Amino acid sequence: MYDILIIGAGIIGTGIARELSKYKLKVAILEKDTDVSNETTKANSAIVHGGYDAKEESLMAKLNVLGNSLYEDLCNELSVPFKRNGSLVLAFNEDELEHLNVLYNRGIINKVPGLSIINQEKLRELEPNVDEKAIAALHCSSAGIVSPWEFAEALIDNAVENGVDLFLNTTVKNIVKTDENFDVHTDSGIFHTKYVFNCAGVHADLIHNLIAPESFKILPRKGEYFVLDKTQGKRVNQTVFQCPSKLGKGILVTPTVHGNLLVGPDAQDIDNRFDVSTATDRLEYIKFKGSHSIKDINFRENIRTFAGIRAESDRGDFIVEESSVKGFFDIAGIKSPGLSAAPAITLAAIDLLKTSGANLSLKDNFITPRKHT
Template sequence: MYDVLIIGAGIIGTGIARELSKYKLKVAVLEKDTDVANETTKANSAIVHGGYDAKEGTLMAKLNVLGNKMYEELCEELSVPFKRNGSLVLAFNEEEKYHLKTLYERGITNGVSGLSIIDQEKLREIEPNVDLKAIGALHCASAGIVSPWEFAEALIDNSVENGVELFLNTEVLSIEKNEDIFTIHSSSGDFKGRYIFNCGGVHGDLIHNMIAPPSFKILPRKGEYFVLDKSQGKRVNSTVFQCPSKLGKGILVTPTVHGNLLVGPDAQDMESKYDVSTTGEKLEYIKFKGSHSIRDINFRENIRTFGGIRAESDRGDFIIEESSVKGFFDIGGIKSPGLSAAPAITLEAMKLLKNSKIELIEKENFIKPRKHKLFMNLSSEEKENKIKEDNRYGRIICRCEMITEGEIVDAIHRPVMATTVDGIKRRCRPGSGRCQGGFCGPRVQEILARELKEKMENILLDKKGSYILTGELKK
């Protein structure tokens, strides 16, 4: 019997789990995938928005601004890379310049800090490579960039350290309630609990409908992206947008916290909640639009393309509420600026729980997150000491990102173990460079098999069924 069951281990589910782990509660997180942060959280623009785009008075507007202010402290505490690089919305004509004033006024109403409308001269001072036709921009100094999957992984690691139980490969099949107790029937068996947080992302409406009458619908919206090599990472310093449309914030060009360049996404309304394919036609459109913002992007330096699904709700705002079934809380429709708002969404979710009859008693012995850095970010002296402690830190496995065997072994044995090649990639970056695992992938697979005491052919790339090997060619 659990006090709280959380369905979904994306940025919201892991954030709520970490907050709950501060209290004397029995908590479980159920995730249908092989790892946490494996859907929308791993496939988005990785931006912490300032908060000028969301309409005044919405939850999006309120929680974007509040969440943005929480990022520095949280990321410092959790050892997650974060940078306030600022953002720009470009104007190419007088009509768009007028729209910048609308965004500016909305931002001021929403409480956004660091907003200003800048002219051509100031724009080129900030971004020398911006398109010469741009005549001005809205500058938001408080916007930032983050690593969303590393954030979610750090949240769940610290949650598990503090007693939360995580069940991967656990798909929710049905939910029922008898008296005051919920029973979740899953692919891993039954789970009983007093309260449920539905953090099911693009599947949130389906989860809701298992226990309550339909009250919202999630409309999947796909976006495709280019990830360019670090040789292109300094084309921009800020996150650069074009004027937004009714489908979203448009094609952006942004550096990543790890030094790459990200271009995208487009916006495609989908029927499937699973289709994350990319197409030549859409990528050509993204390339065209991205080049309209920043001059001379060398798309031949592209190292990966990917697609992600946003959880667009038919309500047009975040859904953070108790359903018609008491004790069942929906945290849904968390599209952009969902990542930006995530820390504040977590606190709003806690308010729902506090308004119920549950007793919340803080732990006296809450374990704070351990501090860690990538080996390549250590000083020469720190590297030397690390190698003396464990010579595996002296063996480079991924030459593109300079990731050592010691870091890979550490990632495997974190509180939430990495068990797949991409799980390792998300935690410490082997395979994230120019060769995309072409050289280091087999070695990472060997290390996983050795540390997990598994056969090589049992090690997956990522999701269920994503086998890499089927057996030996010859004995």
């Protein structure tokens, strides 16, 4: 019998597992893949957003800004590469400049630090390779970049070191409520637990529907990327965005924490939750749009392309709540800025447990992570 069972070992599931390992609890995490962080966590933009894009008063806004503020200390503690490199949203005309003001004002309401709208001269000073047609930019000095899969791996390593059981190659088939507990049926056997966290990413609605009436839908959205060689990594210092659209934040150009250059993603609504294929026409579109922001990107220095799937929900905001079935918690719809918000989502999950009546008592012997050099 476990106290808590977590379904899904992406950045959210591993983060919750690590936080729970600080308490006197028996915890397990189930992952259907052969390793942790194998889906959305390993295939995203690796950006720690400032928090100016999320709508005022939304859960996304609140958790993005808090999560961003926690990154530096947490990554240092876990020996995970993180850099507060800053970000720019470019404006190429007066309409886009007006939208920068909307984002700026939203960011002020959301309490995002380090925001300013800069003119063409300052923009060229910060990023000499920005296209000359850009007339202004929203600058956010608090934005950063991270290695999300290394982050998730560090989280689960420390969680396991502190007693969490990790079960890979374990697919959940059914969930049954029995008195005050849950029987979680998998292809590897039945797990018994008092509480369940549903952190299943693009499959979270399907897991929810195994135990509770439907209350949200996940609408998978695919994005494709280029990863360019380190010879291209210095084309930009900061993460450079174009003005966002209804489908997302648009094509970005960013350095990675390992010195490469990342260009993407596009946005395609899809039905197949496992479709991480790339297509020539979509990659050509990304090349065209990326070159609109940054001059002379040499795409012949490409070392790989990849695609990831975002867990867009029909609610339009993060879902961090106890379901209609007591003791079953949904942490779902964690699309961008989900990576940025992840440390704060983890803390919100602990609050859900406390509100639901779970008895949480901190350990005296929590093992802090070993430092790596």
